[in-house]
Amino acid sequence: MTSDLARATGPASAHVAHPAWSALPGGARLSPPAARRLLLFACFLVTAVSLTPIVMMVLVAFQSDTESMSARPSFWPSHWHTENIGRAFDLVPLGRYLLNTVFFAGGTTLLETVTAALAAYAFARLRFRGRSALFGIYLATLMVPTQVTLIPQFILVAKAHGVDTWPGMILPHAFTALGVFLLRQFFLGIPRDYEEAARLDGANRWQAFTRVIVPLALPAIATLAVFKFIGQWNNLLWPLVVSNSDATRTVAVGLQVFQDTNGTQWNLLLMAATITTVPLIVLFFLTQRWFVRGITMSGLGGR
Amino acid sequence: MALEAHSAARGAIPRTAKPPPHPGRWQRWKRSEAFAAWLFLLPSLVGFLVFTAGPVLAAAVISLLDWNLFSPPSFAGLGNFARLGSDPTFWTALGNTAYFTFVSVPLTLLVSLGTALLLNHGLRRMAIFRSLLLLPYATITVAVAFVWIWLYIPHDGLVNSVLGLVGIHGPAWLVSEGWAMPALILMSVWKSFGFGMVIFLAGLAAIPQQLYEAARVDGATPWQSFRKVTLPLLSPSVFFTVVTSVIGSFQVFDQALIMTDGGPGARTTTLVMYIYQTGFENYDQGYAAAQSLVLFAFVAVITGLQFLAQRRLVHYDV
Numbered sequence: 001m002t003s004d005l006a007r008a009t010g011p012a013s014a015h016v017a018h019p020a021w022s023a024l025p026g027g028a029r030l031s032p033p034a035a036r037r038l039l040l041f042a043c044f045l046v047t048a049v050s051l052t053p054i055v056m057m058v059l060v061a062f063q064s065d066t067e068s069m070s071a072r073p074s075f076w077p078s079h080w081h082t083e084n085i086g087r088a089f090d091l092v093p094l095g096r097y098l099l100n101t102v103f104f105a106g107g108t109t110l111l112e113t114v115t116a117a118l119a120a121y122a123f124a125r126l127r128f129r130g131r132s133a134l135f136g137i138y139l140a141t142l143m144v145p146t147q148v149t150l151i152p153q154f155i156l157v158a159k160a161h162g163v164d165t166w167p168g169m170i171l172p173h174a175f176t177a178l179g180v181f182l183l184r185q186f187f188l189g190i191p192r193d194y195e196e197a198a199r200l201d202g203a204n205r206w207q208a209f210t211r212v213i214v215p216l217a218l219p220a221i222a223t224l225a226v227f228k229f230i231g232q233w234n235n236l237l238w239p240l241v242v243s244n245s246d247a248t249r250t251v252a253v254g255l256q257v258f259q260d261t262n263g264t265q266w267n268l269l270l271m272a273a274t275i276t277t278v279p280l281i282v283l284f285f286l287t288q289r290w291f292v293r294g295i296t297m298s299g300l301g302g303r
Numbered sequence: 304m305a306l307e308a309h310s311a312a313r314g315a316i317p318r319t320a321k322p323p324p325h326p327g328r329w330q331r332w333k334r335s336e337a338f339a340a341w342l343f344l345l346p347s348l349v350g351f352l353v354f355t356a357g358p359v360l361a362a363a364v365i366s367l368l369d370w371n372l373f374s375p376p377s378f379a380g381l382g383n384f385a386r387l388g389s390d391p392t393f394w395t396a397l398g399n400t401a402y403f404t405f406v407s408v409p410l411t412l413l414v415s416l417g418t419a420l421l422l423n424h425g426l427r428r429m430a431i432f433r434s435l436l437l438l439p440y441a442t443i444t445v446a447v448a449f450v451w452i453w454l455y456i457p458h459d460g461l462v463n464s465v466l467g468l469v470g471i472h473g474p475a476w477l478v479s480e481g482w483a484m485p486a487l488i489l490m491s492v493w494k495s496f497g498f499g500m501v502i503f504l505a506g507l508a509a510i511p512q513q514l515y516e517a518a519r520v521d522g523a524t525p526w527q528s529f530r531k532v533t534l535p536l537l538s539p540s541v542f543f544t545v546v547t548s549v550i551g552s553f554q555v556f557d558q559a560l561i562m563t564d565g566g567p568g569a570r571t572t573t574l575v576m577y578i579y580q581t582g583f584e585n586y587d588q589g590y591a592a593a594q595s596l597v598l599f600a601f602v603a604v605i606t607g608l609q610f611l612a613q614r615r616l617v618h619y620d621v
Contacts, residue, residue, distance in 0.1 A: 042421055043432045050436055050493065056461060057450040075461070111350075119347035126340035134344075141355050145554050145602055147578050148595045151365060151588055152358035158372070175350030205339045234443050236557045237575070241583055252445045256561065259449070266453055273446035284441035288434055292501055 054277075061271035068267035081267070088271040093246050097254035098279070104239065104250050105232040107170040113225050116179030117217070121209050123180065124187035125195070135184075138177040146237070154241050164248050173238060179224050186220035187213060219290055226287045233280050251276040366592040376589070383593035393594065395569045396577040397601075399484065403573065404552040407488045411548055412541070414492055415499025420533075422500070423507045433504065440497035448561035451490045452477065455562075483563050483571050490558055495551070499544045506540030507533070538617040546609050553602050574598050 056075065060068050062084060063077040089095055122128070123135050153172045162168025194216070195208045203211065214221070236252040243249050249257070258272050284291075332338055366383055370376035387393050418436055422429045439447070454461045455476035463473030476486040510533065518528040534541075556575040559565065565572035565580075574594070582591030 039421070039424060040428070043429070046418060046421060047432050047435045050439060050496075052461070053447060053450045053454060053493065054438060054442060056454065057447070060453065115347040115350060118343045122340040122343035126336050126343065128337035128340040131340070134348075137356065138351065141351075141359060143550070143599075143603055143606055144355075144359055145550070145575075145595070145598055147554065147575050148362050148592075148599050149355060149358035150578070151582050151592050151595065152361035153354060154582075155361075155365070155372070155588065156353075156358070171350070172354045175347055175354055177351065177355065180347060209343075230441065234445075234557075236445055236560070237579070241579075252443060252557075255445045255449065259561075269449055270453065273443075273449050277442045277446045280443055281438065281441055284437070285434065288437065292433075292505070 057270050057277075058274055060266055061274045063267045065265065065267060068270075069265070084267055084271045085275070088268050088275060091268060092254060092258050092272070094251070094254065094258075094272055094275060096246055097249055097251045098276070100243075100248055101233055101250040101252075102279075103166065104169050104235075104248075105229050107166065108174045108232045109225050109228045111170065111174035112176060112179050112228050113221055115175060116183050116224065117214065117221060118209075119180045120183035120187050121213060124184045125192075125213075126205075138180055141177050142181065150237065150241065157242055163242055164244055166248065168242055169239065169248055173232065173235070179228065182224055183217065183220060186217055190216050219293060222287065222290045223293070226283070226291050229283065230280060362592045362596060365589055366596050368589040368592075370588045371586040372588055373586070379589055383590045384597075386590060387593065387597060392569055392572065392577060396572045396574045399570070399572055400553060400555070400574045402484060403488060403491075403555055404549060406485075407491050407552050408545060408548045410488065410492045411496050411499060412544060414496040415544065416503055416537075416541075418496065419500045419503035419507060423504060433501075436500060437497040439494050442494070444494060444557040445561055447494065448490070448558045451486075451558075452562055455486055477563050478567055480567055480570050483567060487555075487558055487562060487571055490562070491552070491555065494558070495548065499548070502540050502544050503537065506537045510536045535618045542609070542613050542617045546606060549605055549609070550602055553598065553605075 059075060059077060062080045062082065063074070064079065064081050067074055067078065123131065149172075157163060157168040157172060160168070162171075190213060195212050198208045198212045199205075234252065235250070239248070239250040239253045240256075243253060255269075255272060255276060258269060365376075367379060367381070368376040369379040369382070422433055422436070455463075457463065457473075457475035457478070460473075460476075462476065466473040474482040476482050514532050514536075515528055518532055523531065554575050555573050556579070559571050559573050559576055560579075563571040565576050575598070578591050578594045578598070581587050581594060
């Protein structure tokens with residue numbers, strides 16, 4: 001009793017960081033442990049609801065054919081059909097599609113981060129005539145929807161016999177103004193003194209860039225890379241337009257093929273969907289610290 | 304003579320190599336900051352010109368052509384734009400896209416803000432919840448679109464089963480004229496709220512705690528401190544989220560293609576889907592380019608309006 005009272009009035013109440021929630025709307029105060037329990041419960045509830053589709057995807061993926069297609073779908077598989085993994089790989093060349101997606105997303109990400117970092121350095125640190133005008137043009141294209149460039153890009157790639165080839169897939173999506181913009185913002189925040197000290201020690205501009213700027217900006221570069229990789233792994237429109245065989249088809253397009261050839265065999269379709277999603281989720285969990293920090297650092301989060 | 308030949312030979316070398324007005328200028332240019340800058344810019348600039356700036360200009364040219372990719376193009380003037388006026392599918396697609404945007408953006412904003420406020424408590428376990436709530440954002444749209452088809456199965460799908468528990472007879476979601484678009488919107492909000500949540504969490508973390516303490520000392524209710532402290536200081540994050548999600552929803556394509564293929568009728572045909580059909584199913588490149596430019600104009604106008612509103616509603620200083 002007394003300890004509850006002490007907690008409610010004492011320094012422990014500081015644990016509930018957001019005062020708006022330490023009291024109920026009517027002004028009635030909850031003791032912190034009760035408030036915290038209510039909060040945790042709400043968090044559990046929201047998380048459970050938002051994860052339901054993902055959990056269902058995995059559960060149905062392991063159901064038997066009859067189970068997943070019965071008129072009354074059951075949710076928990078009565079038996080875990082792990083052989084569905086192999087069956088999904090047999091029905092369409094899913095392994096090939098995954099490899100293709102790694103090429104496509106990896107290739108665009110690599111090219112984008114390298115070229116954007118170089119250009120961002122020039123925009124952030126080097127003086128040259130026309131710098132602000134050129135940067136303005138870069139910025140203006142940020143607002144152009146990808147669909148505007150879709151048709152000319154496709155015609156360009158088709159004329160260069162690039163349809164269904166890796167250069168045709170990767171190059172048009174490997175240079176965006178967004179990457180240059182994000183990295184420039186970050187480079188501007190790195191104190192000039194660091195670089196000047198290196199220059200005084202005899203480093204040329206290239207060395208100052210690779211030995212000073214890039215190591216300091218690694219979190220931002222990694223953030224850009226993660227954003228880009230997730231975005232391109234997800235990209236459906238461009239591969240749909242420019243790839244027309246298994247040689248370059250990515251999983252996003254491949255899943256569509258899967259649906260066409262297999263109708264609604266839900267367990268295998270959702271198994272293929274699960275297999276397609278897993279690498280992205282693993283990557284995301286490994287990198288989400290950077291991701292969140294990058295958003296905070298790039299100034300997107302606040303003032 | 305020998306002297307002449309000698310001097311001519313000496314002069315020949317710089318003359319063929321385009322001599323600089325005075326010696327050493329090329330050497331100095333090579334060592335200059337501007338030269339280094341252009342070298343650093345070169346890879347990005349070439350890619351940018353060929354694959355972004357060039358195509359934007361090309362889109363304007365192509366929109367004036369009649370071109371099916373296979374036979375030589377012919378000049379159509381503004382004919383493609385004139386066609387838009389009498390094309391009911393285009394206006395339906397535009398209306399559908401506007402419907403999608405004006406419902407999904409506020410909803411996403413509310414869910415993002417709600418979850419961010421819920422997680423903003425400095426409790427240790429919150430990092431786990433944050434990661435889990437970001438999962439929908441990290442999944443591949445095409446894959447989860449299939450899950451949502453399954454969830455929306457009319458009679459015994461999960462969504463209608465849950466509704467049945469509270470006595471509601473759910474609609475045949477994706478094949479229902481009135482409910483197909485709300486179904487797409489619900490899925491899209493689920494898919495994308497995590498991104499806004501992270502932005503808001505970063506914004507909330509930047510608000511000084513003393514402001515809340517001051518508000519409490521002044522006797523502010525939680526609602527008042529939310530209205531007067533949290534919202535104004537969070538407005539830059541709100542602005543960023545609104546601008547990016549409006550641009551994103553004007554481009555909605557993946558989930559509509561997979562879940563409804565634009566149907567029933569043309570109830571969920573979005574602008575991008577119509578551009579895709581025109582350009583790559585009917586091979587009418589000029590008309591598709593004209594449509595994409597109109598889409599661009601809409602995005603530009605709406606983004607411009609948001610920047611105007613920003614001056615009055617967004618506070619960048621404490």
